[in-house]
Amino acid sequence: MSRLETLFVPEEGVESSADTIIQEALDAVRAHFGMPIAYLSEIVGAESVFRSVSAPGLEDLIKPGDRRPLDAVYCQHILDGRLPELIPDTGAVPFAQTLPITREVPIGAHVSVPIRRADGSLYGMFCCLSPEPRPSLNPRDLSIMEMFASLSARHLNARLSAEATRRALAKTIGETLENGLFHMVFQPIFDLDGGRPTGFEALCRFDGLPYRSPDQWFRDAARIGQQSALEAATIRAALPILEQLPADVSLSVNASPSAVADGAIGAALKDAPAERIVLEITEHDRLENSDSVIRGLDRLRARGVKLAIDDVGAGYSGLQQILRLRPDILKLDLSLTADIDTDPARRALTVGLVQFARETGAILLAEGIERAEEAAVLRTLGVDRGQGYFLGRPARAEEALAGLAGKSPPRGSRLGPAFTIGAEISGG
Structure with a gap:
């Protein structure tokens, strides 16, 4: 592939690559015309x-950054038709000789074509000039100039689009944080042997329209550098439920490694009863700046926070990451939990993880339990705790607390049979 051809291949990270591509196009056209x-x-x-x-x-x-009045440069005059796009010799163009800039620079030859935005509106000009005339310039050279301008416009518009997206995301995320346009729901976690609730996982639901999944909201926040702020805000919104939960019931909150590393999670949990907090780190999140992450986790664990690794069995780094972090809780991914009662391979892998958890002193928690048969098999295999729609759906705080107290949830509640199945899953 030639250098010119590679210029036309889009690269990832358009916001950072567009300037490089445009600079290379300018270098190439300048060299071509001499x-x-x-x-x-x-x-x-x-x-x-x-x-x-x-x-x-x-x-x-x-x-870059220099400014000149439009009427003092060639751009507007070319757009208005007073000057041609291709000028091999400005001395042969009377109007060019009337412009002071022709003598000040000086400009002996000039080639310029417009650059337009994706909607067709004018952005600016793509230009090349020489202090001496270039009599050999011809319409073919203008075509080459137009090709380089088209290349630059393509990458420029990709960058402008990305910048517009970032501005829109910044506005949306900013309004969400400022106005608290989200709410928390809580899903119960059960001791599979005794059938009693041992904790709740706090999950965020966003109120903004159009609907987007929580994962998409956090990805969008990460794109504009606001992931840590959003995670910290949702954690702070979840903490008040602890005041109404029994002392032996924990609260699990989710966090990305980056939010742990930069201290946002530690700050959000500053005044929380740390010994009742379980911090869930998604197992398939790559640990960028892993030393900083581990230092952040060590500080939290020194205060009493317990560490859980989420999605075990389906993630990025598998046991290597688990060995490094030494979590207190391992959460089996729902891909292992689903149909475990009918799938020998899932059972075999779960047995291995049960043994691993026992050897390392960790608690094994299965998420995504949707049927009684799955709960029964998991209990038989030695899995300590469970979570899923069969045990209880995520619900707002008042509904979750009502279920914990043994009361009937309000009409319209999405709670499943969470607080009435203890005997069933414990074999009673």
């Missing part, structure tokens, strides 16, 4: 603003 200056400008009001510049050694003459 001219010392090439640039991409944006028309902002009555000014031409130089956004990208290729002019080695001429930074005192032109550099």
Whole structure:
């Protein structure tokens, strides 16, 4: 693949790659024409603003961020038809000779084509110039210029689109944080042997429209650097339920490794009864800056917070990450729990994890239990705790507390048979 061809291949991370691609296009067109200056400008009001510049050694003459009045440069005159896009010799163009910039720079040859946004509106100009005339310039050269301009426009528009998306996300996430446009629900966790609730997992539900899953909200927040702030806000919103839970019932909250590393989770849990908090780290999250993550986890665990690894058996790093973090609780992924009563392979893998948990002193918790048969087999295999729709659906705090107290949940409650099945799953 030639260098020119590679310029037309989109790269990942458009926001960071677009500037590089445009710079390379300017370098290439400047070298092709043998001219010392090439640039991409944006028309902002009555000014031409130089956004990208290729002019080695001429930074005192032109550099990114410089501005000039539109009527003082060639751009607007080309757009209005007073100057042609291709000028091999400005001395042969009377109007060019009337412009002071022709003598100040000086400009002997000039090639310029417009750059447009995706909606067709004008963004600016893609230009190349020389202090000496270039009599050999011809319509074929203009076509090459248009090709490079098209390349630059493609990547520029990808960047503009990404920037617009980021601005929209920043606005949405900012409003969500400022106005608390989310609520917490709580799903019970049961001791499979005794049939009693041992804890609740706090889960976030967002109120903004159109509906997006919680995972998408947190991914969007991560894109604009607000994931830690959003996670910390949801944790703070969950903590008040602890005041109404029995002292032996824990609260599980979810956090990304990055939010642990930067201290956001520690700050959110500053005034919480740490010994009653279980911090769930998703097992398939890659531990970027792992030393910082582990230091953050160590500080939390020193205060009494217990660590759970979520989605065990379906994630990124498997047992290697588990061995490094030494969690207090291992949560079996629902892909292992589903149909475990009819699948020998799932049972065999679960037996191995039961033994691993016993050897390491961890508690094994199966999530995604949806049928009585699954709960019974998991209990028989030695799994300590369970969670899932069969045991209890996520519910708002008042409904979860009503179930814990043995009261009938309010009409319309989504609670399943969570608080009446203890005898069934414990074999009573």
